Amino acid sequence: MLIGELSARTGVSQRMLRYYEQQGLLTARRDAKGYRRYGEDSVGTVRHIRQLLGLGLSTEVIREVLPCTIENLGRLDLCPSLVRTLRAELAEMDERIDTLRRNRGALAGYLPGV
Structure with a gap:
Protein backbone atom coordinates (compact mmCIF):
# COMPACT_ATOMS: atom_id res chain seq x y z
CA MET A 1 0.00 0.00 0.00
CA LEU A 2 1.09 3.58 -0.55
CA ILE A 3 1.86 5.94 2.31
CA GLY A 4 -1.51 7.71 1.93
CA GLU A 5 -3.41 4.47 2.46
CA LEU A 6 -1.28 3.53 5.47
CA SER A 7 -1.92 6.99 6.88
CA ALA A 8 -5.68 6.64 6.36
CA ARG A 9 -5.79 3.15 7.87
CA THR A 10 -3.78 4.08 10.97
CA GLY A 11 -4.76 7.70 11.53
CA VAL A 12 -1.07 8.67 11.53
CA SER A 13 0.08 11.50 9.28
CA GLN A 14 2.29 10.78 6.30
CA ARG A 15 4.92 13.05 7.82
CA MET A 16 4.95 10.95 10.98
CA LEU A 17 5.17 7.72 8.99
CA ARG A 18 8.23 9.07 7.19
CA TYR A 19 9.70 9.98 10.58
CA TYR A 20 9.12 6.43 11.84
CA GLU A 21 10.93 5.17 8.77
CA GLN A 22 13.85 7.55 9.40
CA GLN A 23 14.04 6.28 12.98
CA GLY A 24 14.24 2.67 11.81
CA LEU A 25 10.83 1.75 13.21
CA LEU A 26 9.05 1.17 9.91
CA THR A 27 10.27 -0.14 6.59
CA ALA A 28 9.05 0.46 3.09
CA ARG A 29 10.28 -0.65 -0.27
CA ARG A 30 10.38 1.68 -3.25
CA ASP A 31 8.53 0.85 -6.43
CA ALA A 32 9.77 1.62 -9.95
CA LYS A 33 8.49 5.20 -9.67
CA GLY A 34 10.18 5.72 -6.29
CA TYR A 35 6.98 5.62 -4.25
CA ARG A 36 7.07 4.05 -0.81
CA ARG A 37 5.23 0.73 -0.64
CA TYR A 38 4.27 -0.74 2.71
CA GLY A 39 3.25 -4.30 3.45
CA GLU A 40 -0.01 -5.23 5.13
CA ASP A 41 1.92 -5.86 8.37
CA SER A 42 2.81 -2.15 8.50
CA VAL A 43 -0.64 -1.34 9.88
CA GLY A 44 0.06 -3.47 12.97
CA THR A 45 3.58 -2.10 13.25
CA VAL A 46 2.33 1.49 13.27
CA ARG A 47 -0.27 0.61 15.91
CA HIS A 48 2.44 -0.93 18.08
CA ILE A 49 4.63 2.14 17.62
CA ARG A 50 1.77 4.42 18.68
CA GLN A 51 1.00 2.23 21.69
CA LEU A 52 4.62 2.22 22.83
CA LEU A 53 4.95 5.98 22.29
CA GLY A 54 1.82 6.39 24.40
CA LEU A 55 3.57 4.52 27.20
CA GLY A 56 6.28 7.15 27.15
CA LEU A 57 9.00 5.15 25.44
CA SER A 58 11.47 6.93 23.18
CA THR A 59 11.88 5.94 19.55
CA GLU A 60 15.31 4.57 20.46
CA VAL A 61 13.79 2.19 23.00
CA ILE A 62 10.91 1.36 20.66
CA ARG A 63 13.42 0.37 17.98
CA GLU A 64 14.74 -2.22 20.46
CA VAL A 65 11.31 -3.31 21.72
CA LEU A 66 9.44 -3.45 18.42
CA PRO A 67 10.90 -6.76 17.18
CA CYS A 68 9.51 -8.36 20.36
CA THR A 69 5.91 -7.40 19.67
CA ILE A 70 3.52 -10.21 18.95
CA GLU A 71 1.60 -9.34 15.78
CA ASN A 72 -1.94 -8.08 16.33
CA LEU A 73 -1.96 -8.83 20.05
CA GLY A 74 -0.43 -5.60 21.35
CA ARG A 75 1.73 -7.69 23.65
CA LEU A 76 5.46 -8.28 23.93
CA ASP A 77 7.55 -11.41 23.77
CA LEU A 78 9.50 -10.91 26.99
Whole structure:
Protein backbone atom coordinates (compact mmCIF):
# COMPACT_ATOMS: atom_id res chain seq x y z
CA MET A 1 0.00 0.00 0.00
CA LEU A 2 1.09 3.58 -0.55
CA ILE A 3 1.86 5.94 2.31
CA GLY A 4 -1.51 7.71 1.93
CA GLU A 5 -3.41 4.47 2.46
CA LEU A 6 -1.28 3.53 5.47
CA SER A 7 -1.92 6.99 6.88
CA ALA A 8 -5.68 6.64 6.36
CA ARG A 9 -5.79 3.15 7.87
CA THR A 10 -3.78 4.08 10.97
CA GLY A 11 -4.76 7.70 11.53
CA VAL A 12 -1.07 8.67 11.53
CA SER A 13 0.08 11.50 9.28
CA GLN A 14 2.29 10.78 6.30
CA ARG A 15 4.92 13.05 7.82
CA MET A 16 4.95 10.95 10.98
CA LEU A 17 5.17 7.72 8.99
CA ARG A 18 8.23 9.07 7.19
CA TYR A 19 9.70 9.98 10.58
CA TYR A 20 9.12 6.43 11.84
CA GLU A 21 10.93 5.17 8.77
CA GLN A 22 13.85 7.55 9.40
CA GLN A 23 14.04 6.28 12.98
CA GLY A 24 14.24 2.67 11.81
CA LEU A 25 10.83 1.75 13.21
CA LEU A 26 9.05 1.17 9.91
CA THR A 27 10.27 -0.14 6.59
CA ALA A 28 9.05 0.46 3.09
CA ARG A 29 10.28 -0.65 -0.27
CA ARG A 30 10.38 1.68 -3.25
CA ASP A 31 8.53 0.85 -6.43
CA ALA A 32 9.77 1.62 -9.95
CA LYS A 33 8.49 5.20 -9.67
CA GLY A 34 10.18 5.72 -6.29
CA TYR A 35 6.98 5.62 -4.25
CA ARG A 36 7.07 4.05 -0.81
CA ARG A 37 5.23 0.73 -0.64
CA TYR A 38 4.27 -0.74 2.71
CA GLY A 39 3.25 -4.30 3.45
CA GLU A 40 -0.01 -5.23 5.13
CA ASP A 41 1.92 -5.86 8.37
CA SER A 42 2.81 -2.15 8.50
CA VAL A 43 -0.64 -1.34 9.88
CA GLY A 44 0.06 -3.47 12.97
CA THR A 45 3.58 -2.10 13.25
CA VAL A 46 2.33 1.49 13.27
CA ARG A 47 -0.27 0.61 15.91
CA HIS A 48 2.44 -0.93 18.08
CA ILE A 49 4.63 2.14 17.62
CA ARG A 50 1.77 4.42 18.68
CA GLN A 51 1.00 2.23 21.69
CA LEU A 52 4.62 2.22 22.83
CA LEU A 53 4.95 5.98 22.29
CA GLY A 54 1.82 6.39 24.40
CA LEU A 55 3.57 4.52 27.20
CA GLY A 56 6.28 7.15 27.15
CA LEU A 57 9.00 5.15 25.44
CA SER A 58 11.47 6.93 23.18
CA THR A 59 11.88 5.94 19.55
CA GLU A 60 15.31 4.57 20.46
CA VAL A 61 13.79 2.19 23.00
CA ILE A 62 10.91 1.36 20.66
CA ARG A 63 13.42 0.37 17.98
CA GLU A 64 14.74 -2.22 20.46
CA VAL A 65 11.31 -3.31 21.72
CA LEU A 66 9.44 -3.45 18.42
CA PRO A 67 10.90 -6.76 17.18
CA CYS A 68 9.51 -8.36 20.36
CA THR A 69 5.91 -7.40 19.67
CA ILE A 70 3.52 -10.21 18.95
CA GLU A 71 1.60 -9.34 15.78
CA ASN A 72 -1.94 -8.08 16.33
CA LEU A 73 -1.96 -8.83 20.05
CA GLY A 74 -0.43 -5.60 21.35
CA ARG A 75 1.73 -7.69 23.65
CA LEU A 76 5.46 -8.28 23.93
CA ASP A 77 7.55 -11.41 23.77
CA LEU A 78 9.50 -10.91 26.99
CA CYS A 79 13.01 -12.00 26.07
CA PRO A 80 15.64 -11.31 28.79
CA SER A 81 17.15 -8.27 27.05
CA LEU A 82 13.71 -6.74 26.67
CA VAL A 83 12.94 -7.30 30.35
CA ARG A 84 16.17 -5.44 31.26
CA THR A 85 15.27 -2.58 28.93
CA LEU A 86 11.74 -2.24 30.29
CA ARG A 87 12.94 -2.41 33.91
CA ALA A 88 15.42 0.39 33.17
CA GLU A 89 12.65 2.45 31.57
CA LEU A 90 10.41 1.92 34.61
CA ALA A 91 13.23 2.99 36.94
CA GLU A 92 13.73 6.18 34.91
CA MET A 93 10.00 6.89 34.98
CA ASP A 94 9.91 6.38 38.76
CA GLU A 95 12.78 8.83 39.13
CA ARG A 96 10.98 11.44 37.00
CA ILE A 97 7.78 10.92 39.02
CA ASP A 98 9.69 11.41 42.30
CA THR A 99 11.28 14.59 40.95
CA LEU A 100 7.90 15.93 39.84
CA ARG A 101 6.40 15.18 43.26
CA ARG A 102 9.24 17.03 45.01
CA ASN A 103 8.92 19.98 42.63
CA ARG A 104 5.17 20.05 43.06
CA GLY A 105 5.53 20.07 46.84
CA ALA A 106 8.03 22.91 46.69
CA LEU A 107 5.83 24.93 44.35
CA ALA A 108 2.70 24.27 46.40
CA GLY A 109 4.61 25.56 49.43
CA TYR A 110 4.39 29.05 47.95
CA LEU A 111 0.58 28.95 47.96
CA PRO A 112 -1.46 29.06 51.15
CA GLY A 113 -3.77 26.12 51.72
CA VAL A 114 -2.37 23.83 49.01
